[in-house]
Amino acid sequence: MSIVDNITRGFKHKNFRDFFFWQFLSFSGTWIQNTAQSWLIYRLTGSAFFLGLVGFAGSLPALILAPISGVTADRFKRKDVLLITQILCVIQGIILSALFFSGTINKWHILILAIFLGIANSFDVTARQTFIPLLVTKGDLLNAIALNSSMFNAARIIGPALAGILISKYSEGICFVLNVLSYLPFIVFLFLVKVKEHEVSEFSSSLAHLKEGVLFAWNTSPIRHLLLVLGTYSLWxxxxxxxxxxFSDQILHRGAKGLGILMGASGIGSVIGALFLASRQKILGIKKLIALCGILSSVCIFIFAFSKIYLLSILLLIMIGFCSIIIISGSNTAMQAMSPDSLRGRIVGLFSMMFMGIFPLGSLTVGYLAHILNTPTAVSIGASICFLVAIYFFVKVPKLTKQAKELMH
Structure with a gap:
C-alpha cells in the first residue's frame, strides 16, 4: 500500500467520501462567517473583553448541553439529529445576514445569535462525530476521524483567508451570506444518504443514561486523563x-487580511497534523504523542504571545495547529476506541464538553485578563498552565497505555 493509499483509505467508503466533501464546503462557510463575525465585533466595540464574551456565549451551551447531546446521539438516529442542527444553523445565518444588510446590527444581536448557534452546535458536534463510525468499518475509524479533522482544518485555511479578502474589498455581510449557502448541499446529502444506524433503544431515564456514561469515563483512567488534558487545553x-x-491589528499591525492569514496558518498546521494521524494504522502509542504535543504547543503559544515578528508568529501558529489537532483528534479517536458502541455517544458528548464547552470559560477568562493586564501576559499565563498539565500527563503515559491496551482487546 502506497503512502497516499494509506492516508486516504477511508475514502474507499462512498458515504464517507460524500460526507467529507460536502462537510468541507459547509465548514469553509462556517470559518468565513466566524472570521467575519470576529472582525465585525472588533470593529463595533474595539474591546478584547467583548471578543472574549462573544466567544464565551457561543460556546457556553456546549458546557451545559454536550453531555445531554451524547444521550441524544445514543437515543435517536444521528442522521436526524444532524439534519435538525444544520437547519438551525441556516436559520441563524439568515438572521445574521438580514440584520447586517438592514443596517440595524449591533453587538448584542451578535451575542444572542452566538448563543443560538452554540446550542445547535452542541448537538451537532456529538452527532457528527458519532456518525462517522456508521460510514466506515472499524478498522478505518482512526483514518476517517483524522481525514475528517484534516478537512475541518483545510476549511480553517481557506475560510479565514477568503474572509480577509472579502471583508477588505466588500464587507462582513457577504461572508454571512456565503455561509448560509454553504450549508445547503450538506443538508441535501443528509436527506439522501442511506446508512445502517446504530441500534436505538428506549431507556427509562435519560438521567440514568447520562450517569452511566459519566461513571464509565470517570472509572476509566485513560479516558479520565485525556479529558483532563482536553479541558485544560481548551480553557487555557x-x-x-x-x-x-x-494580535493582528494592535501587535502585528496587519489588519483584516493579516487576521485571515494568521487563522489560516493555524489551519495549515492542523491539516499537516491530521494527515500525520491519518497515516498511522494503530491507536496504541498515541497518548505519548498527545503528551509531547501538549508540551510543544504550550511553549509555542508562550513565544507567540510576545512575538512582534509577523513571519515568526505565522510559523508558531503552524506548529500550534499541528499540535492542537494531535491533541484533539488523537484524544477523540482514543476515547472512541476504548468505549463500547452502546456508550459511544455519551463519551463523545463528554469529549465535546471538554473540547467545546470549556472553551467559553477560557475565552471569557483570557479576555478579562487581557483587559486588566495586557494581551501577551494573559496568553502567556494560559500557556504556562498547559505546560504543567502536559508534563503531568507525560509522566502518567506508561501506566495509562497499559490500561488502554486492556480496554481495546
Whole structure:
C-alpha cells in the first residue's frame, strides 16, 4: 500500500467520501462567517473583553448541553439529529445576514445569535462525530476521524483567508451570506444518504443514561486523563484564538487580511497534523504523542504571545495547529476506541464538553485578563498552565497505555 493509499483509505467508503466533501464546503462557510463575525465585533466595540464574551456565549451551551447531546446521539438516529442542527444553523445565518444588510446590527444581536448557534452546535458536534463510525468499518475509524479533522482544518485555511479578502474589498455581510449557502448541499446529502444506524433503544431515564456514561469515563483512567488534558487545553491553551484580531491589528499591525492569514496558518498546521494521524494504522502509542504535543504547543503559544515578528508568529501558529489537532483528534479517536458502541455517544458528548464547552470559560477568562493586564501576559499565563498539565500527563503515559491496551482487546 502506497503512502497516499494509506492516508486516504477511508475514502474507499462512498458515504464517507460524500460526507467529507460536502462537510468541507459547509465548514469553509462556517470559518468565513466566524472570521467575519470576529472582525465585525472588533470593529463595533474595539474591546478584547467583548471578543472574549462573544466567544464565551457561543460556546457556553456546549458546557451545559454536550453531555445531554451524547444521550441524544445514543437515543435517536444521528442522521436526524444532524439534519435538525444544520437547519438551525441556516436559520441563524439568515438572521445574521438580514440584520447586517438592514443596517440595524449591533453587538448584542451578535451575542444572542452566538448563543443560538452554540446550542445547535452542541448537538451537532456529538452527532457528527458519532456518525462517522456508521460510514466506515472499524478498522478505518482512526483514518476517517483524522481525514475528517484534516478537512475541518483545510476549511480553517481557506475560510479565514477568503474572509480577509472579502471583508477588505466588500464587507462582513457577504461572508454571512456565503455561509448560509454553504450549508445547503450538506443538508441535501443528509436527506439522501442511506446508512445502517446504530441500534436505538428506549431507556427509562435519560438521567440514568447520562450517569452511566459519566461513571464509565470517570472509572476509566485513560479516558479520565485525556479529558483532563482536553479541558485544560481548551480553557487555557486554545482560548488565545479569541484574541487573534488584537494580535493582528494592535501587535502585528496587519489588519483584516493579516487576521485571515494568521487563522489560516493555524489551519495549515492542523491539516499537516491530521494527515500525520491519518497515516498511522494503530491507536496504541498515541497518548505519548498527545503528551509531547501538549508540551510543544504550550511553549509555542508562550513565544507567540510576545512575538512582534509577523513571519515568526505565522510559523508558531503552524506548529500550534499541528499540535492542537494531535491533541484533539488523537484524544477523540482514543476515547472512541476504548468505549463500547452502546456508550459511544455519551463519551463523545463528554469529549465535546471538554473540547467545546470549556472553551467559553477560557475565552471569557483570557479576555478579562487581557483587559486588566495586557494581551501577551494573559496568553502567556494560559500557556504556562498547559505546560504543567502536559508534563503531568507525560509522566502518567506508561501506566495509562497499559490500561488502554486492556480496554481495546
Amino acid at each position: 491553551g486554545m482560548s488565545f484564538i479569541t484574541l487573534m484580531p488584537i
